[in-house]
Amino acid sequence: MTVSASGTNSLTRWILVGLVAGLGVGWAINANVAPDQAKAIAGTLSIITDVFLRLIKMIIAPLVLATLTVGIAHMGSGSAVGRTFVRTLAWFIAASVFSLGLGILMVNLLAPGVGVGLPLPDAAAASGVANKAFNLKDFIGHIFPKSIIEAMATNEVLQIVVFSLFAGVALIHMGEKAKVINDGLDAIMHMMLVITGYVMKVAPFAVFAAIASSIAVEGLGILITFGKFVGGFYLALAMLWVFLLGAGSAVLGFGEVRRLIPEIREPFLITFATASSEAAYPKLLAAMERFGVPNRIASFVLPLGYSFNLDGSMMYCAFASIFIAQAYGIDLSLGQELAMLGLLMITSKGIAGVPRASLVVIAATLPYFNIPEAGLLLILAVDHFLDMGRSATNVIGNAVATAVIAKWDAGQAPAEAQL
Structure with missing residues (x-):
């Protein structure tokens, strides 16, 4: 699907307008309305954001299934799929290790939890976030769908990816008989991209509502109270952006980046404002194709990235876990921090790019290191503002990864689009 530059720039401008207007309206509500009324107004505003995110989720499953299956079928052989998968996985693992390592390094250097100056929740208090311990059997079993219909109904992207891998390879081996299926899936893909265009007209309103509702309840003052933690995390994110774009430049060239x-x-802006990586998936797919990445590569790498390459979310899990330990005066040894890195490498895979998913991973990680789960209560107030940054970082990481894999796969600059 081709999107004109003028249309893209117009939507970007309206998203920025919605973001700024949301800040102003949210601040005005917080400053002039009683807390209970502000919460009620925020709840009403959030309806717009919820509708937008539900419309996006409506698109995700059929779009991933159609684009990934057709993309694999167009690779021409199972060995080509295997090579692309290995390259993709190698990049994801390297980016994940760096993201987690940088998060651990920065939280130790900045020490935002030392002398935090806030009342600490009782260590026995419940955080309200599920803290089910990581179970390898359940994790592996959950990857494979027992029904593609169920997987699509619940938007289990990783399960849809697994089914699409099997379906794509099967189509490769079906020869001419696969043509009618390929044509049908290609038509579905383009239909979903057209629907995306309709849904994106709601985006500026959703951005306005998301920002206004958050500021109305919490106020801008919460960012000052948690300034060291929030500022430290965004500094770490900025460093991660520089690394990701620098790594991309090393492969693609500075001009391409x-x-x-x-x-x-x-x-990026849609994700930042809505704090949902999923919200930007259709637009990111279109953006990568405009950039010149072949559809068969973009449709293969991006869905995998949404499960295995959440760089911002992984950095946050490490940063926040050690912040909580610092707040409670718990000193973790180098060995424990390395063990945390390894555990987060596993537990963070397959988490959906939806708001607050990282909190579940943190809640599952803390008990392994005797860190009070109640520490999550410390960060809940500012988690939405941090979720905005980490989700937007996931977009950068997956965009760079997709462009790099396209360069490696084609042995040429990704500016030459292929279908």
């Missing part, structure tokens, strides 16, 4: 940045600006 400079060309990539404006292409992903719109999905």
Whole structure:
């Protein structure tokens, strides 16, 4: 699907307008309305954001199934699929290790939890976040769908990816008989992208509502109270952005990365404002194709990235876990921090790119290191503002990864689009 530059720039401008207007309206509500009324107004505003996110979720499953299956079928052989998968996984693992390592390094250097100056929740208090311990059997079993219909109904992206891998390879081996299926899935893909265009007209209103409702309840003052924690995390994110774009430049060239940045600006802003990586998936797919990444690569790498390459979310899990330990005066040894890195490498895989998913991973990690789960209560007030940054970082990481894999796969600059 081709999107004109003028149309993209217009939507970007309206998203920025919605973001600024949301800040102003949210601040005005917080400053002039009683807390109970502000919460009620925020609940009403959030209806718009909820509708937008539900419309996006409506698109995700059929879009991933159609694009990934057709993309694999167009690779021409199972060995080509295998090579692309290995390259993709290698990049994801390297980016994950760096993201977690940088998060651990920065939280130790900045020590935002030392002398935090806030009343600490009782260590026995419940955080209200599920803290089910990691179970390898359940994790592996959950990857494989028992029904593709159920997987699509619940938007289990990783399960849809697994089914699409099997379906794509099967179509490769069906020869001419696969043509009618390929044509049908290709038509579905383009239909979903057209629907995406309709849904994105709601995006500026959803951005306005998301920001206004958050500021109305919490106020801007909460960012000052948690300034050291929030500022430290965003500094770490900025360093991660520099690394990801630098790594991309090493493969693609600086000029190509400079060309990539404006292409992903719109999905970045949508994700930042809504705090949902999923919200930008259709726009990111279109952006990568505009950039020149072949559809067969973009449709293969991006769905995998949404399960295995959540760089911002992984950094947050490490940063927040050690912040909580610092707040309670718990000193973790180097060995324990390395063990945490390894555990988060596993537990963070397959988490959906939806708001607050990282809190579940943190809640599952804390008990392994005798860190009070109640510490989550410390960060709940500002988690939405941090979720905005970490989700937007996931977009950058997946965009760079997709462009790099396309360069490696084609042995040429990704500016030459292939279908």
